[in-house]
Amino acid sequence: MIERAMIEVQGHWSERWAPVVEAFSDNFEASGEEGAALAVYLAGEPVLSLWAGEAAPGVAWEENTRTNLFSASKALVALSVLQLADAGELELDRPVADYWPDFGQAGKADITPRQLLCHRSGVSALQERVPDDAIFDWSAMTARVEQAEPWWTPGEGQGYSPFLFGWALGELVRRVSGYDSFGQYVEKALAQPLGLGLRIGLKEGDASPAQMRPLKRPLGGANSGGADSQSLGKIMKADPRGVTNRAFSNPMSLMTASNSEAWQRAEIPAANGHSSARDLAAVYGALANDGQLDNTTVLSRTSVALCSQELTFEEDRVLGLPLRFGHGFMLSQKRADCRLGRGRGAFGHPGAGGCLGFADPDFGIGFGYVTGRMGQSLLIDPRPQQLIDALYQCVGETP
Template identity: 60%
Template sequence: MIEGKWDNAWEPVVEAFTRNFTEMGEQGAALAIYRFGEPVVNIWAGVRDNQGAGVTGQPWQEDTCVNIFSVGKALVALCVLQLAERGSLVLDKPVADYWPEFAQENKGDITIRQVMCHRTGLSAFRGLLEYEDIFDWQKMVDEIAALKPWWEPGTAQGYSPFIYGWILGELIKRASGCASFDDYFQREVAQPLGIRCRFGVPPEQQVHLADTAPLKNPNGLVINSHGADSLALGKIMKADPRGVTNRAFGNPVSFMTATNSPAWRQAQIPAANGHTNAVALARIFGALANEGRLDDVELLSPAQRQLCSQELSAEDDRVLGLRLRFGHGFMLPQDRPDCRFGRGATAFGHPGSGGSLGFADPDYGLGFGYVTSRMGQSLLIDHRAIRLIDAAYQHVINA
């Protein structure tokens, strides 16, 4: 049963959301949409634990939070752009100007802007890490400071699934004077917008989080909806077990196996372990789609907001094995269904592993937040989210 509120004109979006449960194996999810700074859709359904849809399942609530994985990269980028607007960070300055230890292994010329568009060669750790290492912030930043790039920085694009977040998170921490990255995020984004979104969830709050699990169809079979790109990625990883792609996602193995654990949820892993809900994402991206402002809160000035959709890099990615476009920490759309965040020319956003998605489309004033606990295998935008996006624009364009 779908719960929530929506304007009648958005009924096709609600119908598409319902079909994800009846046809695509969705078991717990939420969707929220803002248009021109106003909420138009806020719906949720299903259960938030791994007990299934039976009597033992805990119902999904409006404020249920779940791991959004790489959608968090966009939220990290927002914080960097805020600090750049205030002059606390300069995007074309080297990271080492703010973090001197980072200059090891000839990394002294890598700029903040290169980190934001994945052109550093710092996509994976070389030496094998221990399972617990990723839960220790200081351990990770020390490892990154000593890391040698996989190729000459600036010469190629290579998606950084995890390291991106620690680099920028450490810069945010140093430039703001906050005790942690999440402290800054709470002060400058979450609290002003009145949203629930944390990077590092206290133990006493973890009982309310949704568990993640593989997406299965109504017959109980794992849905294989990833397409040729994800298959190609798997071949790359098998062909070179010690290569950058394999180690980007699997070194250490806790990157892949620990995501429901208390240690993962409590740690700060900015590129991959933000926990939030659909309304929070819709409010953030709704502000960015609305000249950077929502209600009385200005996240970015209109001029600074334009950097979100400014293309910095567009080429075949050395890690993911397909062509991608990046702005300042945000993915930019391409003419393919699994990479079309919006229909406007200035749309930007970020998908998360398994299916969650947030994006802004300033041309149509649209802020979109979708979260799910059932992880599909699509490499970029999941088929469930594509269905929701198509339904939303069917209304927006025809209105």
């Protein structure tokens, strides 16, 4: 246990990881962090688990405290699709409409799962206005996905899909797997085999997740490289009916409802996964360990390689900056402030406001960081970036 700046850091670690603990504590002092957790796996074994602060006013953060992952949830969607492909139940280059006929409407007949995974489908946003409460209704949202028209010819451009990604691929998983819901697939095929408590849609009896609130003293500014909420806001304001505006604010509840019970209970796979840092790190720990953890195979070694395979790298039509994507996972970007680990094959996904999970197979590292205080970064928040820097000081810069 470490006490510093009135914050008591709790957890499990050996002296080797003291610089990481120091960096974790520093985040509370430097950025106004009030509740967060970090976990790391190395070669398939948990080596570090830290937590501190409050999950809500007067409620202490615990090791198993779940947090809304926002877009870090997309890793669970991508992994689910790759598992079905691994099992031979789904082909990544076969049209989605072959599995889900009504998806093929409005110019989407030839879109493939691989195009959805790497954000090259053109299905980045809904063009017709959506009622605020529609996002809590799975059938209503998948019906809208069926009717959606791509913003450009599928395959001809890259455009991040912040929310439709989850409904489109989640419904595909549901139909191919035969499970009643996408959340049930994640629970039965991923969480239970690994003994994890992560969720897509909280269940009756689950403890309340951490409250999401703005970070008091957000870090970033000049080092954000345009990857922050202010830059996104400028794009949205410049074109109120454009794809960026529609992607994030159609409906506005996509941006405002995360603390509501309706949001927490619904299945919004691209944005409302709930997980502890330990569970997020365990998923990536398996992927960094040839797809295995605790004698359970999550993904074959061949399919793990797909996670880090670059499928697209160009100026993103939604976020307005160059981005690299693999099969549903972001890859390390070309800027030094957006590196997922130090290995060339690292892959993962950030979540709006700060959450981050990644695997670095070259080093055998699985990393999970969650927070209840949202910063302004769209990619890797300075808080987990500082933790990454400290982590690799401990393990070395080369594998």
